[in-house]
Amino acid sequence: MELLKRLTQVSAPSGNEEGIRALIADELSAYVDEIKTDALGNLIVRKKGNGKKLMLAAHTDEIGIMATFIEDSGFVRFAGIGGVNVHNAIGARVRFLNGTVGVVYYEEKKSAKDAKISDLYIDIGAENAQAAGALVGIGDAAVFMGGFEQTENAVISKALDDRVGCYVLIQALKAAKGCPNDVYAVFTAQEELGLRGATVSAYGVDPDMGIAIDVTDTGDTPGSELMSVKLGGGAAIKVRDSRLLAHKKVRELLIRLAQEKGIPYQLEVLQRGGTDAGAISLTRSGVPCGVVSIPTRYVHSPSEMASMGDISACIRLLCAVIETRID
Ligand code: CO
Ligand code: ZN
Numbered sequence: 001m002e003l004l005k006r007l008t009q010v011s012a013p014s015g016n017e018e019g020i021r022a023l024i025a026d027e028l029s030a031y032v033d034e035i036k037t038d039a040l041g042n043l044i045v046r047k048k049g050n051g052k053k054l055m056l057a058a059h060t061d062e063i064g065i066m067a068t069f070i071e072d073s074g075f076v077r078f079a080g081i082g083g084v085n086v087h088n089a090i091g092a093r094v095r096f097l098n099g100t101v102g103v104v105y106y107e108e109k110k111s112a113k114d115a116k117i118s119d120l121y122i123d124i125g126a127e128n129a130q131a132a133g134a135l136v137g138i139g140d141a142a143v144f145m146g147g148f149e150q151t152e153n154a155v156i157s158k159a160l161d162d163r164v165g166c167y168v169l170i171q172a173l174k175a176a177k178g179c180p181n182d183v184y185a186v187f188t189a190q191e192e193l194g195l196r197g198a199t200v201s202a203y204g205v206d207p208d209m210g211i212a213i214d215v216t217d218t219g220d221t222p223g224s225e226l227m228s229v230k231l232g233g234g235a236a237i238k239v240r241d242s243r244l245l246a247h248k249k250v251r252e253l254l255i256r257l258a259q260e261k262g263i264p265y266q267l268e269v270l271q272r273g274g275t276d277a278g279a280i281s282l283t284r285s286g287v288p289c290g291v292v293s294i295p296t297r298y299v300h301s302p303s304e305m306a307s308m309g310d311i312s313a314c315i316r317l318l319c320a321v322i323e324t325r326i327d
Contacts, residue, residue, distance in 0.1 A: 001155060001308070003027065003170070005148040007163040011097060013064030013081045013141045014190045017041045020060045024166060024187050031174050032185075041189035042201040049179040052326050055207035055287075056183065056318070057198055057276040058165035058214065059191030062158070063300055064143040065094055065104075065122070067136050074126035076102065076136055079117065082192025086115050088301040094142040100124055100135045101145070146302030153232065153307055160304035162191065164294050164311060165213040172318035180325040188276055195243070198276035202283040209250060209288050209326050210280035213318060215306070216241075216268050216293035225271070229295050231305070234264025235313040238291035241270040243278025250290030257320040263313050268293050292318055 012020040021043045025035050034046035043060065063082035070076055089104045090112060096102075102124035106115045122142075126132035146158030155164075169185055184205045188197035191214075202210065216236050219227030229236050237254045238246045258265040268291075281289040294314050297305040 001150060004155065004164065004167045005157070007167055008148050008157040008159045011095060011143045012061055013143050014061040014193045015041070016097060016141055017060045017189045020166070021187065024060070024170065027170055028173060038201060038204060040197050040200050042197045043187040044201060044205070045173070045185040045187070047173060047179050047183040047185070049182045051181040052208040053205060054181040054183050054326055055202060055205050055210045055280060056169055056185045057188050057210065057212045057280060058169045059162045059188045059197065059276060060166060061190055061192050062143055062161065063192050064141050067138055067140045069138070070129050070132050070136070071121070072129050074124070074128045074132040076122040076124060076132060077118070078120070078122055081141060083300050084117060085300055086117055086120065089117070089120060089144070090115070092302050093145040094122060095145050096136055096140050096142040098140070102142070144302045153309065154305050155308060156303050156305045158302045158304065160296055160306050161215045161299050164215060164296070164306055168213050168292070168294065168311060168314045168318055171315045172322055175315065175319045176322040178323055180323070183322060191276055195274065195276055195279035198279040202280040202287065206284065207280070207287055210277055211250065211289065211321065212275040212277035212280070212291045213314065214275040214291060214293060215296035215299055215304070216270050217273070217299055218295045218297050221297055227269070227271070229266055229268050231295050231297060232307045232309055233266040233295060234310060235317045236266050236268040236293035236295050238268045238270070238293055241274050241278070242272055243274025244281055244289060244291070246277070246290040247281070247288035249288050253324070253326070254290055254292065254317065254321070257324060258317055261316060261320050263316050263320070264309070265313065265317070
């Protein structure tokens with residue numbers, strides 16, 4: 001889990017994926033045939049084979065915030081980068097790319113319950129606008145801080161969305177024996193801003209099949225919405241989310257491989273949210289797509305939680321996909 005820890009702790013809000021890209025390229029260079037970066041910041045890793053083109057996608061970016069305005073008092077106003085939840089943000093710490101740390105809080109005269117992002121501010125400990133301006137500029141990006149912890153069965157960190165997907169993809173590429181397909185593993189940029197990296201990289205790769213690896217919600221916490229996915233229940237094979245109806249061919253391939261290899265799995269219907277597979281599926285004249293999801297609690301909070309058993313099930317399933325000739 002040392003590699004997963006390192007992946008989660010890199011700061012890479014959407015559009016600032018350089019650091020995480022370098023770490024992944026370094027980790028995979030001995031195992032693959034080609035590594036390149038495209039104009040939007042997708043890291044495209046190719047493992048050559050003489051079969052069909054299989055695109056595997058995990059996003060490298062994480063949600064964050066961007067400074068929009070500095071008050072005379074030195075407090076910093078901000079906008080979300082991706083789906084920032086107001087309640088998760090209050091009391092959280094953020095770290096700007098230059099290292100400046102701040103606390104997010106709300107205007108106490110208003111109620112925290114009704115607060116919008118525009119009612120929040122970041123306190124970087126500066127006493128006035130000039131001091132603040134020396135530390136943070138308009139347009140500067142920051143990520144939420146959330147250290148990596150391990151319990152007996154689970155890991156907790158910021159940015160498991162989607163560094164755990166990157167981890168699964170890296171480990172599956174390393175473990176795969178043989179490569180009957182022409183594999184393009186794309187570590188995508190700007191997913192949290194609307195699947196932008198996947199949109200352009202899928203156009204470039206022009207794959208015959210696409211599989212995204214990303215986190216999904218669970219329905220197993222007190223008072224959570226009804227959903228059949230649970231932590232520890234195995235790799236989640238997506239049936240549907242807001243951006244994708246998983247292609248039957250891909251869904252059935254994933255289920256068959258899980259059954260053949262004895263890998264625990266569960267079926268996933270996600271009511272809100274999407275993944276890179278949504279964008280890949282609508283590329284050119286359409287691409288059959290599916291998703292291997294890592295069940296994750298508290299997605300888009302600084303303390304996301306996933307099960308080590310589920311992570312290993314996802315690695316084994318993805319490895320089986322890489323080793324199987326697709327048609
Ligand atoms: Co996300
Ligand atoms: Zn994600």
